[in-house]
Amino acid sequence: MSKTIHMLALAPFLILGACKAAPKSDLPPQPPIWVVSDADSEITLYPTLHILPKEVEWKSEELTRRLAEADEVWFEIMPGSETDPALQQTMMRLGMAPGYSLSAKLSEDEVSKLKAAIAPMGMPFEAVDTMRPWLVSTLVSVSALMDKGFDPNAGVEKQLQPMVADKKIRALETAEGQMKMLASFPEDMQLLMLLEALEDMDETVEDMHELARDWAVGDVEDLEAELLSEMKSEMPAAFDVVFTQRNKNWADQIEIEMKGSGTDFIAVGAGHLVGDDSVPAMLKARGYTVKRL
Numbered sequence: 175m176s177k178t179i180h181m182l183a184l185a186p187f188l189i190l191g192a193c194k195a196a197p198k199s200d201l202p203p204q205p206p207i208w209v210v211s212d213a214d215s216e217i218t219l220y221p222t223l224h225i226l227p228k229e230v231e232w233k234s235e236e237l238t239r240r241l242a243e244a245d246e247v248w249f250e251i252m253p254g255s256e257t258d259p260a261l262q263q264t265m266m267r268l269g270m271a272p273g274y275s276l277s278a279k280l281s282e283d284e285v286s287k288l289k290a291a292i293a294p295m296g297m298p299f300e301a302v303d304t305m306r307p308w309l310v311s312t313l314v315s316v317s318a319l320m321d322k323g324f325d326p327n328a329g330v331e332k333q334l335q336p337m338v339a340d341k342k343i344r345a346l347e348t349a350e351g352q353m354k355m356l357a358s359f360p361e362d363m364q365l366l367m368l369l370e371a372l373e374d375m376d377e378t379v380e381d382m383h384e385l386a387r388d389w390a391v392g393d394v395e396d397l398e399a400e401l402l403s404e405m406k407s408e409m410p411a412a413f414d415v416v417f418t419q420r421n422k423n424w425a426d427q428i429e430i431e432m433k434g435s436g437t438d439f440i441a442v443g444a445g446h447l448v449g450d451d452s453v454p455a456m457l458k459a460r461g462y463t464v465k466r467l
Contacts, residue, residue: 202234202391203230203231203232203233203234203390203391204234204236204390204391204392205220205221205232205389205390205391205392205444206221206389206392206394206397206447206448206466206467207219207220207236207237207240207466207467208447208454208464208465208466208467209464209465209466209467210428210432210454210457210462210463210464211462211463211465212432212462212463214435214436215431215432215434215435215436215437215438216436216437216438217428217431217432217437217438217439217440218240218244218437218438218439218440219440219442219447219453219454220237220240220439220440220441220442221389221397221441221442221443221444221446221447221448222329222330222331222334222441222442222443222444223329223330223385223386223389223443223444224329224330224331224443225329225382226328226329226330226382226386227328227382227383227386228328230386230387230390231390232330232389232390233333236467238337240439241334241337241338241341241439243437244338244341244437244438244439245341245342245436245437245438246341246342246343246344246436246438246439247334247338247341247342247343247344247438247439247440247441248343248344248345248346248438248439248440248441248442249331249334249343249344249345249346249441249442250331250345250346250347250352250441250442250443251345251346251347251348251349251352252343252345252348252349253331253335253343255345255348255349256349258349261349261350261353264350264353264354265309265353268306268309268353268354268357269305269306269308269309269357270304270305270306270309271304271305271306272304273304274303274304274305274306275303275304276288276302276303276304276305276306276307276310277303279307279361279365280365284369284372287372288302288310288314288368288372291314291317291318291371291372292313292314292317294317294321295313295317297313306357306361306364307361307364307365307367307368308356308357308359308364308367308368309357310368310371311364311367311368311370311371312356312371314368314371314372315371318371330441331441334441338439346423346424346427346440346442347420347423347424355415355416358415359412359415363409363412381400384400385397385400385401388400389444394448394466397444397445397448398448398449401444401445401448402417402445402448402449405417406449417445417446417449417451418451420446421446421451421452421453421456422456424442424446424453425453425456425457425460428440428453428457429457429460429462432462454466
């Protein structure tokens, strides 16, 4: 479950990408693309990875063409909103709890791992100890990944933004909303996120490389297995909040957009576009023509 947990913890920030090169595939770069259409509308659904090896090849002529033809481009959140000072205040409000003791929820060994993980940040343990587990897991993940040489500008969204600078940009939800989702998780789920983040990051990096390779060549079956299967079977309540409910909300917004006319391009996390509960599956069930290229 580590890939899903790590990507979920980092989702509101959309800032990290690995700079270590993943082994190259003999297949041409082509992440899977879905096209939703009716008589006078066409929307491209493009899966992104918020964490991506910098040198993996994924841009294609098809991607460039579809971006050029789009009247509007949608992301999960508005580009740049993750650096809004107001969001930082929200993060502190949702993630800090005076009187709370995180260490009281952990074993001695887990506390030792946490102290080692936050050491590179230069943050006093007393401050971290008053944070909710969801926030600490995010800080630990960011610190560990950057310590391993991860590049903050390698994520797919970051790479797409300069390609659509002349387009009208819209968002399906807000960074604050994503943060509130994490903060609303039951404490045992938040603690699981933290414990996952404290595990061996070398294994996590290898997992991310495997995920990136499958995504870059459009291996939808492996993407579904890697991103969804364990979470869906082991944490169905979390899966419902993170994927099913949000996918339904996004499908509702797309259906409203389809009532008009024109051509749009929507880039969202890959986990939302694969599986039986995906956005493409929901739109197909509502009667729209959905084709995977």
